[in-house]
Amino acid sequence: MIRPILIHPDPRLKKACPPVTEVDDAVRALMADMLQTMYDAPGIGLAAPQIGVLIRVLVMDCAKGEDEEPEPLCLANPEIVWASEELSEHEEGCLSIPEIYANVTRPAAVRVRYLDRDGAEVERDFDGLRATCVQHEIDHLNGKLFIDYLGAMRRQMITGKMKKLKRERARATATAAAE
Numbered sequence: 435m436i437r438p439i440l441i442h443p444d445p446r447l448k449k450a451c452p453p454v455t456e457v458d459d460a461v462r463a464l465m466a467d468m469l470q471t472m473y474d475a476p477g478i479g480l481a482a483p484q485i486g487v488l489i490r491v492l493v494m495d496c497a498k499g500e501d502e503e504p505e506p507l508c509l510a511n512p513e514i515v516w517a518s519e520e521l522s523e524h525e526e527g528c529l530s531i532p533e534i535y536a537n538v539t540r541p542a543a544v545r546v547r548y549l550d551r552d553g554a555e556v557e558r559d560f561d562g563l564r565a566t567c568v569q570h571e572i573d574h575l576n577g578k579l580f581i582d583y584l585g586a587m588r589r590q591m592i593t594g595k596m597k598k599l600k601r602e603r604a605r606a607t608a609t610a611a612a613e
């Protein structure tokens with residue numbers, strides 16, 4: 435089931451989320467919905483708070499191009515256990531902040547410990563786009579957005595744009611409902 439994605443600013447996007455107690459069928463169903471919602475958007479990563487579910491679950495798929503097999507990953511309770519000293523800068527975007535892109539500097543590689551969709555503990559290394567993506571999504575679980583890395587002026591400008599976008603969308607929905 436495709437779920438509506440929350441748009442910044444929203445108090446639910448600013449919350450530190452608690453861990454899941456176990457990866458049960460309800461969590462697996464949520465992961466499936468999140469993957470479907472992410473692919474539909476389309477995006478390469480989605481965190482549970484972005485659909486208003488405040489728990490530490492994220493999904494991602496950074497496989498790109500027609501010749502690459504899909505690479506869906508589901509992570510519950512992800513924890514960065516190692517980060518490279520080397521940094522890298524990537525242009526980031528966010529499904530909760532549509533059409534806004536900015537360069538963010540983060541560790542170039544990270545090792546993440548998490549529970550997979552079977553509840554098994556996994557440690558996995560991420561680099562390149564995948565490192566950027568997993569760190570961006572883990573930030574969501576801590577109530578942090580990529581625009582929090584930008585200067586206050588730029589962040590306020592983006593927040594203003596998003597408020598306007600939300601008003602326009604609400605108006606369009608109201609008009610459609612009235613017709």
Ligand SMILES: [Zn+2]
Nearest residue numbers: 527528529530
């Ligand atoms: Zn995001």
